Amino acid sequence: MIRWLIPMLAALAFIQPVSAQDRMPPAPYAYTQLDDPALEEQARELMHTLRCLKCQSQSIADSDAPMAGDMRHQVRTRIAAGESPDQVREWLISRYGDYVSYEPQVSATTWPLFVLPIVLLVLAGTVLMRRIGRRKGDDAVDDAA
Amino acid sequence: MKRLRYTLWIVVGFAAALFGLFAYQLSQPKDDFVESAMVGQPMPAFDLPPAVESRPGLSRADLADGEPKLLNVFASWCIPCAAEAPQLDALERAGANIVAVAIRDRTEDVDRFLAAYGNPFTRIGKDDISEVQLAIGSSGVPETFVIDGNGVITYQHIGDIRADDVPMLLEELRKAGS
Numbered sequence: 001m002i003r004w005l006i007p008m009l010a011a012l013a014f015i016q017p018v019s020a021q022d023r024m025p026p027a028p029y030a031y032t033q034l035d036d037p038a039l040e041e042q043a044r045e046l047m048h049t050l051r052c053l054k055c056q057s058q059s060i061a062d063s064d065a066p067m068a069g070d071m072r073h074q075v076r077t078r079i080a081a082g083e084s085p086d087q088v089r090e091w092l093i094s095r096y097g098d099y100v101s102y103e104p105q106v107s108a109t110t111w112p113l114f115v116l117p118i119v120l121l122v123l124a125g126t127v128l129m130r131r132i133g134r135r136k137g138d139d140a141v142d143d144a145a
Numbered sequence: 146m147k148r149l150r151y152t153l154w155i156v157v158g159f160a161a162a163l164f165g166l167f168a169y170q171l172s173q174p175k176d177d178f179v180e181s182a183m184v185g186q187p188m189p190a191f192d193l194p195p196a197v198e199s200r201p202g203l204s205r206a207d208l209a210d211g212e213p214k215l216l217n218v219f220a221s222w223c224i225p226c227a228a229e230a231p232q233l234d235a236l237e238r239a240g241a242n243i244v245a246v247a248i249r250d251r252t253e254d255v256d257r258f259l260a261a262y263g264n265p266f267t268r269i270g271k272d273d274i275s276e277v278q279l280a281i282g283s284s285g286v287p288e289t290f291v292i293d294g295n296g297v298i299t300y301q302h303i304g305d306i307r308a309d310d311v312p313m314l315l316e317e318l319r320k321a322g323s
Contacts, residue, residue, distance in 0.1 A: 006174075006272075020249070022220060022249035022250060023220045023222070023251060023254070024249040024251065024273055027273070027274035027275075028309075051286070053179055053284035054284070054285065056177065056179075065279075066249055066275075067275055067284075067285075070249075070274050070275035070276070070278075070279065071275075071279065073150075073274055074196070074279055083187070083197065091181070092279075094182055095182055095183055095185075095279065095280065095281070095282035096179055096181070096182060096282050096284065097179070097180070097182045099179055112321070123152075123156060123159075126152070127152055127153065127156065130149055130152075134149075
């Protein structure tokens with residue numbers, strides 16, 4: 001086993017990563033924090049709620065894809081230029097639709113998400129109230145008997 | 146009592162409909178394409194330096210000169226971009242004016258790519274931080290946009306152009322010109 005392990009490890013050292021990606025350095029603010037800690041905090045919070053478009057189950061804060069880095073650069077430079085996190089989110093939504101945001105906004109297509117839970121709660125509450133009410137009524141009848 | 150029964154059945158029916166919807170959606174193949182919300186919108190302002198010496202760079206003004214164009218978003222490191230090269234060539238021969246944005250690419254790599262697969266582009270802008278790509282709602286390479294003479298995006302094609310996409314793109318280009 002050990003005899004095989006060493007040549008195998010040696011071979012591993014020569015494997016080149018398949019370069020399906022570019023060889024450009026990351027965008028300036030892809031991995032560099034903003035100097036102002038308050039702005040960096042805003043940018044960071046926003047980045048955790050924006051979807052990486054290349055790796056669609058990750059936020060751009062979690063992804064090492066070059067495109068996620070370019071999106072972080074956009075977020076940081078726009079925040080540094082004085083835009084609010086909501087303005088940056090709106091900018092991206094106007095490019096990619098609601099899909100790019102992990103924070104659901106109430107819109108023409110998403111309103112059922114917000115209304116349905118309330119409807120369900122009211123429905124469940126009504127059924128429950130009726131049941132409890134009926135049982136109380138039954139008890140009263142029992143007592144009388 | 147009777148009325149309660151009915152209410153319960155309504156709840157059951159509602160839950161069944163909801164699970165039916167889940168089952169239907171789960172059985173549908175996943176759509177990885179993110180469509181641009183910029184179709185129908187004017188091209189945002191940008192100004193990119195040339196990606197290679199043999200072609201000028203690309204700015205918004207170049208896309209609003211009265212002539213409809215195809216805007217190809219590509220990169221030398223992108224394999225499907227090489228696969229669509231013959232189709233871009235066919236589009237150019239059919240009279241399409243094709244401009245391009247090279248995403249995160251080095252000049253020598255773009256030169257090598259064009260030498261190997263042909264250069265159907267009249268202009269190639271160099272976008273090192275995907276700024277134009279993000280500004281037009283493109284989420285990968287390759288993508289091809291149809292831009293009308295006023296610089297308005299009229300169509301987005303996601304992924305490589307297959308041979309049977311060529312007539313459709315020419316038609317979209319013709320529509321953008323009328």
